[in-house]
Amino acid sequence: MDEKPSFWVRHEFLLRRLHSLTGLVPVGAYMVIHLLTNASIWNGPASFQAAVYQIHSLGRLLPVIEWTFIFIPILFHGLYGLVIISESQPNSGTYPYVSNIRYTLQRATGLIAFLFIGWHVFHMHGWIHSEAWRQLIDPWGGQFAPFNAASTATAAMQQSMWVSVVYVVGVAACVYHLANGIWTMGITWGLWTSPAAQRRADWVALAVGVVVFALGISAWSGFALRVDADDPQAMEAMRAVEQRMLERRLHEGLVTEEEARHKTAHRSGPRAESPEAVTSPGQAQEP
Numbered sequence: 497m498d499e500k501p502s503f504w505v506r507h508e509f510l511l512r513r514l515h516s517l518t519g520l521v522p523v524g525a526y527m528v529i530h531l532l533t534n535a536s537i538w539n540g541p542a543s544f545q546a547a548v549y550q551i552h553s554l555g556r557l558l559p560v561i562e563w564t565f566i567f568i569p570i571l572f573h574g575l576y577g578l579v580i581i582s583e584s585q586p587n588s589g590t591y592p593y594v595s596n597i598r599y600t601l602q603r604a605t606g607l608i609a610f611l612f613i614g615w616h617v618f619h620m621h622g623w624i625h626s627e628a629w630r631q632l633i634d635p636w637g638g639q640f641a642p643f644n645a646a647s648t649a650t651a652a653m654q655q656s657m658w659v660s661v662v663y664v665v666g667v668a669a670c671v672y673h674l675a676n677g678i679w680t681m682g683i684t685w686g687l688w689t690s691p692a693a694q695r696r697a698d699w700v701a702l703a704v705g706v707v708v709f710a711l712g713i714s715a716w717s718g719f720a721l722r723v724d725a726d727d728p729q730a731m732e733a734m735r736a737v738e739q740r741m742l743e744r745r746l747h748e749g750l751v752t753e754e755e756a757r758h759k760t761a762h763r764s765g766p767r768a769e770s771p772e773a774v775t776s777p778g779q780a781q782e783p
């Protein structure tokens with residue numbers, strides 16, 4: 497009796513191409529833009545805060561955009577990636593040695609990147625917007641307050657040495673996965689088929705990897721090393737900049753009091769190490 501092939505087998509051609517495409521756009525493209533935005537901290541807290549305000553100016557559309565272009569594609573790419581890994585065959589006899597290592601690393605970094613992104617979104621974002629949940633996960637999750645962007649991201653990154661190390665490992669895994677993934681993508685879509693074309697593509701993948709990793713390290717060091725989170729004066733200076741920017745937006749009606757309450761640092765934990773320094777929205781001094 498003929499057994500009907502599974503859903504995955506019947507739609508493998510389409511699913512593989514969708515998986516390959518989502519790795520580049522939107523997931524890979526998002527990662528590059530995200531790291532660039534974070535690296536803007538090197539221009540000072542006002543520059544990074546302005547970028548975060550721009551993202552949050554999407555208002556009610558923000559969750560829709562986040563789910564459509566970030567979370568759903570990452571979930572699809574990651575979960576279908578797990579299906580591919582579960583079906584992968586040992587291939588030491590088939591490929592030359594370096595290709596074999598790259599094949600294994602592509603799968604290993606995929607797993608690390610998926611776990612890292614899940615934890616990272618919890619660490620910064622907290623996953624769910626509910627006050628009860630936020631209190632429960634404090635100080636491990638939801639460390640980022642969008643209207644105190646630079647000071648809370650700095651405190652979150654320096655929460656412990658381990659947090660900082662996990663970020664470097666996680667970013668390295670994401671970058672390797674994207675750069676080598678661009679190479680494998682060219683195979684999936686038949687862009688480089690001859691050995692000479694594949695060698696040229698090696699250089700493209702290497703260049704992408706080096707540039708994006710440099711970007712990732714700039715983003716990481718911008719929060720891990722630029723300002724010492726244990727230096728109260730330096731942290732206070734960052735919060736003062738953030739407070740002035742919030743006051744201006746409240747004054748211009750670009751931000752409501754309600755939104756300001758939800759998006760400023762007002763809890764215990766590392767993101768509000770000196771709670772008295774974090775004034776409530778109407779109390780701040782104009783510059």
Ligand code: HEM
Nearest residue numbers: 527534562566617620621640642649663667670712715716
């Ligand atoms: C040093 C490296 C990184 C830093 C400093 C960083 C910083 C941040 C911050 C502050 C947020 C919170 C944004 C918010 O809640 O509004 C965030 C969210 C997020 N990050 Fe990163 N990130 C880094 C690396 C990465 C990498 C490599 C990825 C891989 C794709 C990634 C994916 C995400 C995702 C998916 C979100 C949730 C987006 C959202 O809430 O709209 N991040 N990151």
